[in-house]
Amino acid sequence: xxxxxxxxxxxxxxxxxxxxxxxxxxxxxxxxxxxxxxxxxxxxxxxxxxxxxxxxxxxxxxxxxxxxxxxxxxxxxxxxxxxxxxxxxxxxxxxxxxxxxxxxxxxxxxxxx
Amino acid sequence: xxxxxxxxxxxxxxxxxxxxxxxxxxxxxxxxxxxxxxxxxxxxxxxxxxxxxxxxxxxxxxxxxxxxxxxxxxxxxxxxxxxxxxxxxxxxxxxxxxxxxxxxxxxxxxxxxx
Numbered sequence: 241x242x243x244x245x246x247x248x249x250x251x252x253x254x255x256x257x258x259x260x261x262x263x264x265x266x267x268x269x270x271x272x273x274x275x276x277x278x279x280x281x282x283x284x285x286x287x288x289x290x291x292x293x294x295x296x297x298x299x300x301x302x303x304x305x306x307x308x309x310x311x312x313x314x315x316x317x318x319x320x321x322x323x324x325x326x327x328x329x330x331x332x333x334x335x336x337x338x339x340x341x342x343x344x345x346x347x348x349x350x351x352x353x
Numbered sequence: 354x355x356x357x358x359x360x361x362x363x364x365x366x367x368x369x370x371x372x373x374x375x376x377x378x379x380x381x382x383x384x385x386x387x388x389x390x391x392x393x394x395x396x397x398x399x400x401x402x403x404x405x406x407x408x409x410x411x412x413x414x415x416x417x418x419x420x421x422x423x424x425x426x427x428x429x430x431x432x433x434x435x436x437x438x439x440x441x442x443x444x445x446x447x448x449x450x451x452x453x454x455x456x457x458x459x460x461x462x463x464x465x466x467x
Contacts, residue, residue, distance in 0.1 A: 249393065274455065276456075281460075281461075282461070283357075283443055283445075283458035283459050283461050284396075284443070284445075284456070284458045285458065286456075289455055330395065330396070339384050339401075339403060339447065340386075340398065340401060340411070341456065343388075343395050343396040344395055345393065345394060346393075346395050
């Protein structure tokens with residue numbers, strides 16, 4: 241079985257500051273990793289994904305994430321955030337061979353002017 | 354492209370009433386899922402389906418039922434609604450395979466049971 245831990249439930253930052261949202265996972269098999277974003281009163285949408293290859297993955301809206309197998313982490317970063325990045329962010333794990341992804345509890349990113 | 358469509362968007366139920374949340378997708382995805390989202394708790398899987406005629410329980414199936422008669426539709430039935438079922442419900446679909454985990458979500462159905 242796999243699990244996902246998002247270490248911060250809430251991350252407040254000022255506009256134009258850098259941000260990192262942390263995600264750790266545990267799994268006994270190879271995994272696919274995902275970050276989703278949920279804007280207020282909307283469904284989730286995919287930000288980026290890691291399936292294989294380069295461990296640095298770039299997504300939409302200037303976000304990127306780095307897969308670190310030794311630390312079982314997949315932290316999400318953005319060098320300069322905007323007010324419009326205020327949203328809930330979910331890390332998810334989809335083990336190879338399974339069709340049931342596991343979601344973390346989410347991190348609320350709050351960008352202040 | 355419509356993607357995943359859920360109806361209704363909002364509903365208030367009285368304790369003991371029943372209702373069906375509708376979900377349809379137009380991407381010809383085999384995999385479909387129902388999640389509930391409660392504040393600070395992330396997403397909990399209720400039921401999922403890997404194709405027409407095949408459904409299985411997720412983490413929190415009690416009080417719910419599903420059916421999958423077509424590839425497109427995956428309705429969620431709530432029988433004898435209880436206050437604990439107050440939540441936001443999301444339907445999602447996936448093409449599966451190496452894209453497992455890459456889900457397409459509907460906009461959600463907000464249910465209140467009073």
